[in-house]
Amino acid sequence: MTAIADAGVYLPVKRSRGYWASVAHRLARDPVAMVALALIVAIALTAIFAPLLAPADPFKGSMLRRLRPVGFPGYPLGSDELGRDMLSRLMYGGRLSLLMGVTPVLVAFVIGSSFGIFAGYIGGRINTLMMRVIDVFFAFPSVLLAIALSGALGAGIVNSIVSLTIVFIPQIARVAEAVTTQIRTRDYVEAARVSGARALSIVRVHVLGNVLGPIFVYATSLISVSMILASGLSFLGLGVKPPDPEWGLMLNTLRTAIYSQPLVAALPGVMIFITSISFNLFSDGLRSAMEVKQ
Amino acid sequence: MLLYAVKRILYVTPVAIGVSIICFLLVHIAPGDPLTAVLPIDATAAQQAEMRAAYGFDRPLPVQYGLWLWKVLHGDLGNSIATGRPVLSEVSRAVTNSLILAAVATLIGFTFGTFFGFVAGYHRDSALDKIASAISVLGVSVPHYWLGMVLVIIFSAQLGWLPPTGAGPDGSGNWRPDFEHLRYLILPAVTMSVIPMGIIARTVRALVAEILTQEFVQALRAKGLSEWTVFKHVVTNAAPTALSVMGLQLGYLLGGSILIETVFAWPGTGFLLNSAIFQRDLPLLQGTILVLAMFFVLLNLIVDVLQTALDPRIQRA
Amino acid sequence: MSVVVDTMFPPDLVDRGGAGTPLLSVRGLVKYFGGKRGALFHKPAVRAVDGIDFDVIKGETLGIVGESGCGKSTTARLIMHIIAPDAGEILFDGEAVGSNELDLTAFRKQTQMIFQDSYASLNPRLTVEDTVAFGPRVHGLSRKAAVARAHDLLEQVGLDPVRFAGRYPHEISGGQRQRVNIARGLALEPRLLILDEAVSALDKSVEAQVLNLLLDLKDKFGLTYIFISHDLNVVRFMSDRVMVMYLGKVAEVGPSEAIFNRPGHPYTQALLASMPSMDPDHRTEEAPIAGDPPNPINPPSGCRFHTRCKMAATLCTHSEPALHPASSDHLVACHLANPDSGHPRLKPA
Numbered sequence: 001m002t003a004i005a006d007a008g009v010y011l012p013v014k015r016s017r018g019y020w021a022s023v024a025h026r027l028a029r030d031p032v033a034m035v036a037l038a039l040i041v042a043i044a045l046t047a048i049f050a051p052l053l054a055p056a057d058p059f060k061g062s063m064l065r066r067l068r069p070v071g072f073p074g075y076p077l078g079s080d081e082l083g084r085d086m087l088s089r090l091m092y093g094g095r096l097s098l099l100m101g102v103t104p105v106l107v108a109f110v111i112g113s114s115f116g117i118f119a120g121y122i123g124g125r126i127n128t129l130m131m132r133v134i135d136v137f138f139a140f141p142s143v144l145l146a147i148a149l150s151g152a153l154g155a156g157i158v159n160s161i162v163s164l165t166i167v168f169i170p171q172i173a174r175v176a177e178a179v180t181t182q183i184r185t186r187d188y189v190e191a192a193r194v195s196g197a198r199a200l201s202i203v204r205v206h207v208l209g210n211v212l213g214p215i216f217v218y219a220t221s222l223i224s225v226s227m228i229l230a231s232g233l234s235f236l237g238l239g240v241k242p243p244d245p246e247w248g249l250m251l252n253t254l255r256t257a258i259y260s261q262p263l264v265a266a267l268p269g270v271m272i273f274i275t276s277i278s279f280n281l282f283s284d285g286l287r288s289a290m291e292v293k294q
Numbered sequence: 295m296l297l298y299a300v301k302r303i304l305y306v307t308p309v310a311i312g313v314s315i316i317c318f319l320l321v322h323i324a325p326g327d328p329l330t331a332v333l334p335i336d337a338t339a340a341q342q343a344e345m346r347a348a349y350g351f352d353r354p355l356p357v358q359y360g361l362w363l364w365k366v367l368h369g370d371l372g373n374s375i376a377t378g379r380p381v382l383s384e385v386s387r388a389v390t391n392s393l394i395l396a397a398v399a400t401l402i403g404f405t406f407g408t409f410f411g412f413v414a415g416y417h418r419d420s421a422l423d424k425i426a427s428a429i430s431v432l433g434v435s436v437p438h439y440w441l442g443m444v445l446v447i448i449f450s451a452q453l454g455w456l457p458p459t460g461a462g463p464d465g466s467g468n469w470r471p472d473f474e475h476l477r478y479l480i481l482p483a484v485t486m487s488v489i490p491m492g493i494i495a496r497t498v499r500a501l502v503a504e505i506l507t508q509e510f511v512q513a514l515r516a517k518g519l520s521e522w523t524v525f526k527h528v529v530t531n532a533a534p535t536a537l538s539v540m541g542l543q544l545g546y547l548l549g550g551s552i553l554i555e556t557v558f559a560w561p562g563t564g565f566l567l568n569s570a571i572f573q574r575d576l577p578l579l580q581g582t583i584l585v586l587a588m589f590f591v592l593l594n595l596i597v598d599v600l601q602t603a604l605d606p607r608i609q610r611a
Numbered sequence: 612m613s614v615v616v617d618t619m620f621p622p623d624l625v626d627r628g629g630a631g632t633p634l635l636s637v638r639g640l641v642k643y644f645g646g647k648r649g650a651l652f653h654k655p656a657v658r659a660v661d662g663i664d665f666d667v668i669k670g671e672t673l674g675i676v677g678e679s680g681c682g683k684s685t686t687a688r689l690i691m692h693i694i695a696p697d698a699g700e701i702l703f704d705g706e707a708v709g710s711n712e713l714d715l716t717a718f719r720k721q722t723q724m725i726f727q728d729s730y731a732s733l734n735p736r737l738t739v740e741d742t743v744a745f746g747p748r749v750h751g752l753s754r755k756a757a758v759a760r761a762h763d764l765l766e767q768v769g770l771d772p773v774r775f776a777g778r779y780p781h782e783i784s785g786g787q788r789q790r791v792n793i794a795r796g797l798a799l800e801p802r803l804l805i806l807d808e809a810v811s812a813l814d815k816s817v818e819a820q821v822l823n824l825l826l827d828l829k830d831k832f833g834l835t836y837i838f839i840s841h842d843l844n845v846v847r848f849m850s851d852r853v854m855v856m857y858l859g860k861v862a863e864v865g866p867s868e869a870i871f872n873r874p875g876h877p878y879t880q881a882l883l884a885s886m887p888s889m890d891p892d893h894r895t896e897e898a899p900i901a902g903d904p905p906n907p908i909n910p911p912s913g914c915r916f917h918t919r920c921k922m923a924a925t926l927c928t929h930s931e932p933a934l935h936p937a938s939s940d941h942l943v944a945c946h947l948a949n950p951d952s953g954h955p956r957l958k959p960a
Contacts, residue, residue: 144552205737
């Protein structure tokens with residue numbers, strides 16, 4: 001035994017497909033999830049490359065050509081109440097809408113997971129205390145909390161992102177804690193402890209790999225909620241300020257147009273809807289792909 | 295049972311205190327001097343001094359909290375900067391309207407949601423399931439304020455069947471249960487019901503599908519009992535969880551009604567919140583949120599206790 | 612009796628105590644679970660382990676048997692220092708864990724445990740070789756050396772590394788998983804291996820293979836085993852000495868041959884009698900033990916077994932018997948084993 005180990009022989013081994021590779025494999029066979037993913041990518045790319053793709057300047061209005069319908073020459077999707085091209089504004093609007101929708105979930109994922117995994121792994125009284133603090137935030141319906149925080153902090157993109165992040169941290173933390181507590185009691189974690197590993201090592205090698213997956217899936221399901229809430233905040237005037245293009249804000253400013261140009265007025269909402277449902281369907285598909293019993 | 299209820303109340307108390315702390319802090323995280331936040335701009339020096347003494351703005355934070363909490367427990371939520379009237383009276387008037395809207399919306403959502411959920415759960419993985427599931431995903435993904443706008447466009451602007459805004463024909467502040475006012479309730483309630491419908495449909499579908507796979511269902515069928523009997527069994531098993539989800543949705547609707555109420559100018563707490571935000575009327579904002587959050591906490595408590603009463607399997611320590 | 616020393620680990624893990632010192636020495640070990648004392652609520656504790664003493668001699672296999680709830684698994688966890696005892700002392704090769712001579716890390720290298728559930732004891736996200744290599748990595752080995760070691764160990768337990776090292780737990784069978792567990796257990800070159808129902812979940816044919824493997828490894832690496840099981844046949848096959856536990860206490864301990872052929876404690880006798888006979892002409896008819904095992908929260912007074920013992924007397928209801936030597940190395944905790952106890956069934960000397 002000693003001799004072989006000393007020789008440092010590293011036998012060529014056939015590695016099986018890893019966990020995430022199998023998830024991706026299954027996901028690729030789910031038509032609904034793939035379509036949803038394609039839509040998300042398309043919308044994201046359009047938003048990122050809006051300066052290159054948009055036919056017109058989203059800020060440039062025209063008093064003469066206000067509220068033109070869809071298909072009007074020069075304005076493929078019509079124009080808004082200040083004569084700005086809807087198509088361009090929708091493309092640029094995607095930037096802020098996606099930013100305000102995705103950022104809070106990302107930040108909350110990092111903070112909430114850390115909080116929850118720590119509480120879950122440490123257990124005991126500290127866990128109980130930490131979870132009770134989380135319970136206090138759960139005592140608020142999310143919309144109410146978002147609005148309360150936004151209302152108090154004041155309007156603005158950063159403030160909205162901060163409020164939404166605070167709304168989502170407890171939700172993710174709770175899921176993180178639940179999953180970690182479940183994994184902590186597994187035999188292989190105990191075996192790792194028995195081999196003398198430090199807590200950080202055990203968490204890194206054994207806990208994280210098994211815990212981040214479910215938390216991540218949950219987080220993706222929050223993106224659609226986040227987008228709706230973020231746009232909702234802008235709709236109320238709490239998020240983005242005019243003249244910045246953002247789908248929720250556009251819905252607000254176009255409200256008066258519902259009698260004259262209902263289709264144009266409804267367009268920003270269609271974008272929110274499509275994005276939101278795509279994220280939801282993708283998240284569902286991801287969950288199914290991960291759930292298959294290995 | 296009673297012991298459980300008492301335990302839950304004890305458990306909830308620190309949470310309620312935590313909620314009140316957050317509400318208290320709202321005024322303090324707002325940019326600027328909290329004193330200016332609670333007073334009209336044109337307040338006199340004397341009024342400022344009086345307010346400062348009453349709320350203790352120059353005292354340490356915990357003391358301020360104590361003073362504020364003492365007032366709250368005596369029903370004094372401060373006065374609205376915009377109207378000058380006590381916050382509590384403004385809120386209580388608005389809460390009734392919101393409750394009506396939320397209750398009706400929850401009922402609609404629950405009815406359709408359970409229907410779709412049952413259909414999907416019974417015919418799992420069939421085309422029917424996919425359609426019903428699709429409807430519930432739609433329900434959860436749609437931005438409800440936009441849906442409200444769309445419904446107003448269709449039923450109000452284009453067809454003229456229903457009024458676009460308000461709770462009554464004269465833009466009245468209160469909703470009364472008569473035929474005139476019913477028309478005003480339909481659009482907001484339907485719009486509001488979509489999200490709970492989606493959530494309840496998904497929950498019920500999962501519940502029903504899971505119950506149907508359980509062995510006792512197969513045993514019932516093997517005994518030759520009719521499908522109707524099996525159905526009744528499924529219902530009784532699904533009921534506790536479904537009802538608790540419904541209760542929670544009611545709470546969410548009550549707390550989260552601001553967007554719909556803004557779209558429809560419905561004179562409820564959400565509408566009140568909206569004007570509070572825009573007029574920077576922080577006492578009103580704070581008071582409304584406190585009342586709504588407490589409602590939610592109370593509702594959670596009731597749902598919790600009821601679920602345990604209905605479902606004997608849940609034995610909480 | 613010296614242990615094979617591997618050049619990759621520091622040389623301080625040599626047999627320090629000498630041949631005379633037991634590898635493991637347990638005295639007065641106590642562990643209660645739960646139990647709240649308060650003004651309003653008084654919840655009595657579960658007395659999982661209620662004062663046990665035993666030794667494990669170097670190079671032997673000590674079998675521990677008993678029904679569920681008797682405290683065997685808790686004892687294993689106490690020995691492993693996964694949970695802390697409420698009272699009592701555990702000495703490893705004459706030294707207490709956590710003392711200056713033996714810190715926890717050094718102890719962990721010398722004692723390992725194999726769990727029952729082969730699937731739950733393997734991280735589903737790690738390949739077989741990563742699982743086995745984890746322990747050595749933790750203790751400072753380079754990745755290359757640790758993986759080489761893992762491959763070597765897999766070979767020792769009968770799994771071809773080329774085929775198995777890159778696989779995931781769900782891709783191999785239960786018996787193969789248990790072999791991986793054994794390989795992992797050996798990766799740190801322990802001196803003591805605790806096998807907690809390690810073969811109970813396996814099919815019989817697989818079980819036999821794994822047991823034989825364990826015996827081979829024990830000879831090859833000079834290991835000492837503690838073999839916990841509820842299956843008496845397996846324990847008989849594997850053990851040099853056997854300890855019978857009942858409701859948190861030691862009922863009987865002695866050489867395997869003595870325990871199985873001349874059981875001194877009524878509980879052991881009943882256990883042996885209840886084993887279904889393979890001979891159709893001598894079927895086991897009557898259930899030798901009456902009733903269910905009592906509650907470890909409220910054990911019976913006096914001798915814990917008296918409620919189910921056929922030979923119980925009034926003495927047994929109030930006086931708890933200590934371990935008494937029935938012969939030089941065979942101890943029995945029963946009044947019947949002690950000629951001076953005053954048990955009515957004992958004939959006067």
